Amino acid sequence: KSLKDGSYYVGSTQNVESRVKHHNQTGTQYTKQKRPWELVYSEEHADRSSAMQREYAIKKKGGKKFIESLIKKSRRTNTD
Numbered sequence: 682k683s684l685k686d687g688s689y690y691v692g693s694t695q696n697v698e699s700r701v702k703h704h705n706q707t708g709t710q711y712t713k714q715k716r717p718w719e720l721v722y723s724e725e726h727a728d729r730s731s732a733m734q735r736e737y738a739i740k741k742k743g744g745k746k747f748i749e750s751l752i753k754k755s756r757r758t759n760t761d
Contacts, residue, residue: 683715
């Protein structure tokens with residue numbers, strides 16, 4: 682989540698910590714403008730193909746409300 686404007690970034694990587702660090706230090710044109718970033722949600726997948734399918738599904742459903750519902754659901758699960 683961008684701490685600058687509250688927007689979300691959805692992507693896939695093999696190393697989440699490294700990706701967040703990259704976005705905060707260098708980033709792409711999109712992520713550079715919205716620094717700093719914090720990790721608020723992640724999922725693990727067995728392989729790159731399933732991770733990319735999930736990334737596409739999240740982006741397709743799109744919108745801040747959907748992403749926030751994933752975050753809220755994961756927080757409830759982690760506190761149970």
